[in-house]
Amino acid sequence: MSNLLLEVGTEEIPARLVPGAMRDLEKGFRSALRELDLKCEGQISVDATPRRLALVAEGLPDRQRDRTETLTGPSKQIAFDPDGNPTRAALGFARKAGVAVEELELGDDGKLTLRRTIAGQRTHDLLARVLADVVLGVRFPRSMYWMGKGSPRFIRPIRWLVALLDGDVVPVEFAGVRSGNVTWGHRRLGTGPITVNSAEEYRSGLRANAVLLAAEGRASKIVADAEALLPAGYELRCNQRLLQTLVFETEHPTAVLGSFDESYLDLPEEVLETVMLVHQKYFAVEDSSGAMTNRFVAIANSASDTDGVIRRGHERVLRARFNDARFFWQFDQRSSLSDRLEELKAVTFQASLGSYWSKTETNLEAVAHLNEALSVDASDAKGALRAARLAKTDLTTEMVGEFPELQGKIGGLYATAQGESQEVADAIYDHYLPAGGSGPIPRSLVGQLVSLADRLATLGGMFRIGLMPTGSKDPLALRRAALGVIRIVLEGSLAISLDRLVAIACAGDNAPKLRDFLLDRLRFWLQESGGFGADSADAVLAASDAVPVDVLARARALAEVRHTSDFEALAVSFKRIRNILEQSGTAESVHGAKLDLALLEDGAEADLHASLQPVGARIAECNAKRDYATSLRAIATLRPALDRYFDDVLVMAEDDAVRLNRLVFLASMLRALSTIADFSLIDAGPAAA
């Protein structure tokens, strides 16, 4: 058994890409082993820092297994002439196989056969052949070449390679690097090259040179160090994304506690947090009540900060950033949001759709339509219009110029500062919500209206100029915008039809396309967020896809009853009815015909018909109150009558008139009972089958 150590020494890999590179490296290595028929008995582990990807495979075989190769040639009749001499065909086969014709034998199938053993190659030699491809097979979104046009690509230059199989260097060479047994430690805390002969020496060599190889080790050191620094009563706001970034931005993380002047706490917490978290990659620190304090934790890629040099440096940068923010805040107050409307003419929304000024106009129209469609009360309607008018104006502020990720929020904060009503300010603040598939929607109806209008106007505009997404590509995030529409409507319980939403966004040929696009997101939401099965989603949408909130109400009711035994049996019966109707091939005549009560047979058929009447009335009554669960339970009571019907009644009767009448009966029943969901689309569990 052999152990492999592979280390790819690089210049600093972007932190966000390291985890993916680790996965790719392991995947590529495993698939190379499979292709080489090398079975690894032990573990394969991958670790990484910004400057290295390291793979250790334990328990590799020393060589491939020997394998038997069987080559089959021409049959005896073709291979030998009547005198028993080999023909040209036989000679050709032997030559191709590289043996004398005498070495061939006749197989059981009467064909010339060569059976030979191929010795497995040494793992060492095989790895020498494939490791370059394994390394270069790691995929990155924007790679580079560094040895000249056409040379291998990687995310940053590869500067050294360690490839050791049981202490022997596996020779690998590409892009100006040749494998060896020499690695390097931390850029500043390491001392020169480190010669290693095994994975153990590698790990200890790195440790001695200030590199903590294991990502989890660095993560726990960051958190533990930071918490140890905090005085009692202070808590780290341990943002997990930031933590992950810092783990892959450092080889030797050390926490440094800094502070800033308390007067900066007057700035909005959104701004403070963005500066610290996003721009400076510092952890914020809160007190026991959860309020932000004037402390922060920076993570240095260093061993210690004994002189406080690092702390003072980070404090200085943070002070400058906060100063900027304060300057922006004060500067921005020189003109109010409404004064900024005109400036929106100079801010492009989309080249063919014009500026944010025209975008605002379109949004306002959409809000007006929504107000009407949803019968929004006068005060909210007015608030929504006001908020929509001001919503984009923060794009002209210095603050958003500096912190684009705070668009909307800054507008909301400025609106409050400038005396707009809280409703309006909150709506502006929230109007980019929801940000995606999860996360909140705007907290108030006013905010929901503005956000909805913004998205509908965007979708309508983009569809109009032909920028709807194709395939998996969606550079303008229109799927997300459409999902936002669906989420706001569903989660905000806004009773508006898809058709109305589409009509607000666009007209003409694009309308049906946009409707399908929204419908697709509705289906997606039902399955992914709603947790309804694909069949349930199909069933409720087949009954009607007109009003999303109604679809959701029916899906919920269906979820309540669908796993009861009566219901699953019903689903089976409905499927049967559908099949009968489809196979009878009489759709036309059934469609046109009227049910003839006189032709109903006494017993199961007449009973089913009789029990349908009260159930139908009950459904109508409950559906009107959107009490779909009660309707469904009413439908479920039909099970015994339906079961008996199928036991006793032969639908495809000999008599033409009777047969047609039965089909008409079933069709009308199916129609009457499918207002909530098309039950025939529901997969019944095996118990009911």
Added chain:
Amino acid sequence: MLTFQEIVMRLKAYWARQGCIIQEPFDCEVGAGTMCPETFLRVLGSEPYNVAYVQPSRRPADGRYGENPNRLYKHMQLQVILKPAPEDVVDLYLKSLEEIGIDLSKHDCKLEEDNWESPTLGAWGVGWQVMLDGLEITQFTYFQQCGGLDLDVVPAELTYGLERLAAFIQDVESVYDIRWNDRWTYADVRLADEEQYSAYNFEEADVGFVWEEFNLHEAECKRLLERYASELAPLERRRFPLLAAFDQTLKCSHLFNTLQARGAISVTERAQVIQRVRNLAVAVAKAWVDQQRYSAGEAV
């Protein structure tokens, strides 16, 4: 404590020892050291070239009338081009910091992803911003494409932000407090620039005049490029003034920035004007690569 000019001189001396030509600033207005011919044109082709120079870089929209402690209409970049990038280029760079008194063993130094792209130059590269105790002090780029052309060899470009570096080393809060030398501060030397050019770019620049200038420089550049594309004897081709055509491109780029700061470029125009400048830059780069063959005597 090192003064501003000592920092500059030490860095220049360091890069001179690494075999760089020490050039003087380019004499057209540019937004960044990258735009100078010493970078933009020299990175094309496969000839090695190592050069360092300070480039005053004008960004009209960034002016703040001298009121903001960190933002400048014109700032100084130390631009270093190492073509091809040596294997130990990152170490060479880090040693340059030691050269100006930064003891890296006491600091937090990180190379954070920062890719660079200039649509007006048809150029991009990948690299980092070098963060020293949380402060971005240098942009480090491996060029991949310039003037829309894949580069034959990959140069490293190091761009030091000299004001930031000096403010850091001198531990001052405002760039205007930087000691330029023992007697004068940065404000003494440069404040008037900032005040007056902010006023010019935001208030005074005559939009009609600047537009006209833009169109004239564009026309001159195009005229030259057309001439270059016509029948020329090898000698004429070799000494054809493509460098002058590139000056015209840079003029256009700067005038565009001025118009932009002045708020004179409408929404629909902006992308088109960028495209116009880019077309010039890309055409000059193509012609330049062609011309190198004549200079090298290959295509006679």
